[in-house]
Amino acid sequence: MGIYLHSEENKLQAVLPSTTLEVSVVVPVHNEYESLPHLIDAIATSLQANHLRYEIICVDDGSTDGSTELLKQIARDRTDLRAVILRRNYGQTAAMSAGFGHIKGSVIITLDGDLQNDPADIPLLLNKLKEGYDMVCGWRKNRQDAALTRLFPSKVANWLIGWVTGIQLHDYGCSLKAYRAELVADMNLYGELHRFLPALAFIEGARITEIPVRHHARRFGKSKYGLWRTFRVVMDMMTIWFMQKFLTKPMHVFGLFGLVSLVLGVAIGFHLTFIKLVFGVSIGNRPLLILCIVLLLAGVQLFSFGLLAELLMRTYHESQGRPIYRVREVVEPGSQGEG
Incomplete structure (x- = not known):
């Protein structure tokens, strides 16, 4: 394990101005003992060089290698x-959410704790954010990862x-991103x-772009990612698709399939009834009768789900007071435009 050395000079440089914070940097950490001192100093150096008022929030996600004690x-x-220590390993999503819950800046930067993202790129993201x-x-254009286990699955994903x-x-997988704080709150x-x-x-109506950023080979430890995560990604992707299309109108998807099922069931029922009444043929042992019943039941169930x-x-929406829309700005009558 590495040894943490923190000079008095660095300590004095780390003092925050008393004015309002501009940037909150959120870093999920899981077993990154060797990386932590280098990462925190690199983030501070990058932001201080650009004269930004900032804070760093490291969220320890149940580390077992001594990262927790070092972070404290x-x-x-x-x-x-600010060190946020979780009770156990919840995963990167939960760690990021915990970090978002403790930010004080107007802009949020996220990046991984393994030094593969370069803190020197943070000003580039902030400048791009100022364009509106x-x-x-971040786009890891020249990504430094294993081709078979990381690059190929990532391209497919x-x-x-x-x-x-x-x-x-x-x-999509690059953790180095910049957000406006009000966007994350939603x-x-x-x-x-x-x-x-x-x-x-995008669901919240955000304007999104990407820029190329640097990516370094892992210096310490080993990756926590693998092919086994693909199944989780696919399941969450289906959730996102449903949220994008039907978050405020789920009846539109369940009702549509329910209606189709009912129509097919009724059509098959009329067909079987016609055969029974006109030709006097027994329909009790026909597979179509079972299909008819299944479709009718499925239609009723889908409508009920809807x-x-x-x-x-x-x-x-109502319990959280969440509106079904997002307002970007309101222009008052007679207000003077800029420029």
């Missing part, structure tokens, strides 16, 4: 670092996510949804 020690020595975007995503969500980005994260943050932001989903969506 660094947080005690610095004034720009609500979210800027990016293509699938882009096809399903309609948001064409080169790199998003609730579950499962493995951190990969789908651009899609969730009604229940409508009630749940109303509860979801």
